Amino acid sequence: MSTYDELIERAASEILNSKNTVALTGAGISVESGIATFRGAGGLWEKYDPEEYAHIAKLRSNPERAWILFKEMIETIRKGEPNPAHVALAKLEDMGLLSVIITQNVDNLHQDAGSKHVIEFHGNTLNLSCMECGKKYLASEISLDEIPPLCACNGVLRPDAVLFGEAIPFDELVESRKAAETCDLMLVIGTTALVQPAASMPLIAAENGAKIIEINPEESALTYIADIFIKGRSARVLSDILRKVEEKVG
């Protein structure tokens, strides 16, 4: 069995040898920014049943209740800042070593860290739109003292995140599939890989010959396809990989 340092060394070499590296990120990468995951102990779905709070049908029938969850998410996300894992991915992109991040997260932290090419597979909670007239707002310009927040036309606002019962936005799905099909290395970071179709992206990549490097403190549903599994928190692991890559580049 390889030691942690050997795995970091191998991951750095794979990134440097790859012609097209793509990352798939999940809630775990934002844990060290103070944002809870969805599943597991302390996860959001332990506190809020997603079928009751995060389903499009329930948002329509009971917006007051759905907005208890959205308000908590928006307030937590707005306090969060990018952590060293987000920063490491942004640096790899800057160095020409990472082409795109497919993120399941709705917290904008990859962009805040400086990543330029980010596919928001599940949308972004900090953008709101009116369910009646479609007018767009930033969450930062809307008071959440009273929920649900309303549009100037009196329609209920919603976050532009993909809710249960909704499809993945078409362009994001097509772009992600293309990235998965064409990459030769995929970094899978901080996801249980239980939600489809996001969890299919590493399978598509592997079927097309890409190597998979997974970073997670726990095994996921996709660990069995990982060529390299680095057990650990993403802030430390990605910082160590970046340092090793920088050392090798000189």
Ligand code: OAD
């Ligand atoms: P989950 O909450 O399912 O999984 C979080 C993962 O992060 C787990 O595998 C943890 O082991 C891992 N983790 C925890 N701490 C970590 C750390 N410090 N560093 C790295 N990893 C860590 O989150 P997702 O897989 O992202 O969808 O969930 C996928 C989708 O399910 C979400 O996008 C959301 C949810 O329903 C929608 O809201 C549409």
